[in-house]
Amino acid sequence: MAKIVVTPGMFSGVEAKVNWKTPIVTGAFSLLIIFAFGLFGKSGDVTFQISRTKDAWFVPNVIVSSAGFSLTLGLLMLAISGVSVWLTFKNSKTPVWLVLIYGLLGAVALLAWLAAGGVVPTAFILGQAIALAVPIILGALGGVMSERVGVVNIAIEGQLLTGAFMASVVGSLTHNLWIGLLVAMLTAALLSMALASLAVKYLVDQIIIGVLINALVIGITNFLYSEWLAGSGDTANFPGTFPIVKIPFLSEIPVIGPALFETRATVYLTFVLVPMVWFLLFRTKLGLRARSVGEHPMAADTVGINVARTRFWWVTSGGAIAGLGGAALTIGNVGAFGREMSGGLGFIALAVVILGRWQPFYVAASALLFGFAIILRIWANQVSPGIPTDFITMIPYLVTLVAVAGFAGKVRAPAASGQPYIKG
């Protein structure tokens, strides 16, 4: 019997030929960093703050020359694009983790360039980036759960806003943040249920429903905010926040300690939920069924999986997670609810779902990219005014655009995403 040779793309129908976008794009960015931040970079030293002075394990600050350090990082990044060229010659894809390392190096180079002559509060920036990324991660996890079963969820923005509103209001009225959190998740899940039943049962266009749910939630929360919360803010919109919980020992680790293990309940919940959703999707029977519904509903139906019910419950539970993300905005961060406070994070989450290729861990990493960009914009304004922060803020959106247009091989959505299934 002839030996069957398995080639990449053989089973998926995706072009087997790997394209040259990854090496070209990464190479171009490496050169940009080598020249702009390295060779023609700023003079002066930059101090990376590693430990806080009170930490048990004190690691001295790292002081390097801004230009030299950036040059080194740029060369490392060029090496990665070299590896990518080599891999493409061998007709295999550049692994995502390599692209992530590449991105991390680029981010550090950007920090070194921005803070030339100053100090980089490493732990602070990482911690803030994570805190800002949490609502995006949770919203995107909800998006992943719904797109994996074949329902496009544009309503993440509305679910975040609902969660933020309910968490603050119920938390204030009951004086119990955990009840607020629970109600936020339930309400957002109900909203998702509306999306699911309209999309699955009534076969209304999923994108249209999503856009309208967003408009509806913005309308309702705006109305309730100006008619009710603005007048009685001290009783209905003053929930306080979850306390910062310090995990002994772990929080003493330099840099990642304060960023990861000295934070609020909502952030810890996120740390748990990301691997949980991943495990559920890729390591359980339930997840396999869900994915099969998203890829090929008719095949799933044929083997006896109830497509409509699977879609309904996955979209609904995804909504609950997005609601938690909304709660993270209020009781997990600033406390009180503000008008339209989700401010487009739901749309960022939508981008993150694609950038993270519908995979919870990559989704979390992509959300961090956005969190990093947001905090960098705020911080860069302080350390070196005059930097075009608008362009820094633009980077994640451009990266998403490049990703959607085919960066790092073809980004492939669940095949049946956005398509209603009519049982024949």
Add this chain to the structure above:
Amino acid sequence: MSNPISKEVTETKSESLLREIMSGTPLRIALSAVLAFMVGAIFMAAFNQDVVDSYATFGSDPMYTLQTAWDTIVNGYTSLITGSIFNPNGGDAVSMFRPITETLRLGAPLILAGLGISLGFRVGLFNVGGTGQILMSLLGVTWVSTRLSMPFGIHLIVALLVGVALAAAWGGLVGLLKARTGAHEVIVTIMLNYVALYLYTWFLRQPNLLLEHGGGGTPKSDPPAVTAQLPGILGPSFNLHIGILIAFAAVVVYWWLMERSTIGFRFKMVGSNFHAAKAAGINIERTYIWALAVSAAFVGLAGVNQGLGQSGGLTASINGNIGFDAITVALLGGSRARGVLIAGLLFGAFKAGGPSMQLVGVSPEILGVVQALLVLFVAAPPLVRAIFRLPKKEVK
């Protein structure tokens, strides 16, 4: 799903007549409107401060609470009408007729952008990038109207053309990405919205590009030159300007384009049956690029209206969320020229009536709820049928 044939057999004549009426669009829209305004009324009454205060005496005097609630609803919707159509208590003619002119003024950008989004829908494309296209249009408009000096008339035309061209290019880029790489236009347009926002803000920050003279940290431009502003059409006592005439003209152009022209036929063919269009030899890629460029051009006109229809300095927030409102306009208007015109004017009236609702103590934000619900009911026929237990449309 039940067997349609057996249903037909058991159906009596009166039932089929009922079905004919009930599944018709006008009745459905009317019912949707009733439902949306009713939900709005419930919200209005339930959270009004006077009503909330009367809850305390609800046990002893329930009629008082109900009366207060009823008054709130009546006052709210009455002031919406007097604020947007005709104000009988205005005193002089100007005050009496100003409301309807405000509706026209505020409806114009919604009509223009709504036409753009509608065009996308007809080609099977969901253009969520209205915000970005308006911002790109504003970028061009701001530059021409604050940095160049030209004679009256020509200045306006040049600003309009540059704004529309930039918006069309921004939309065409979406079409190009979709045609060449298969990227989904919804994601691409959402990303480009943000890119346009930060690009415009950056331009507004640069003293040698768009920042106002003597301006500081806030990204804001000079007011547009008088020669470039859209001239008023009813004299100085009204704010109405020729933006509404541009909108009316655009409605006619849209109608001609979609119902009479060859290119419109091609657009609709791709939208209604992609495979048939391809088999008939229509270049799908080129149609996508053109459709999104033309769609964005209409949206760009809304940007021109926003930038030049007023005399203050320009900021990014002047886009006024019209890019997203336009989606509701297009959905409510069924993507037809006449429907968009009516829907645009309706939501324009919502915007015009807001301030007078505020005056009687009702938050105009409620209109956002009504607007979203109305479109949700209209866009989701099964939902309204389920609520009113209307018979289902014939299954093909």
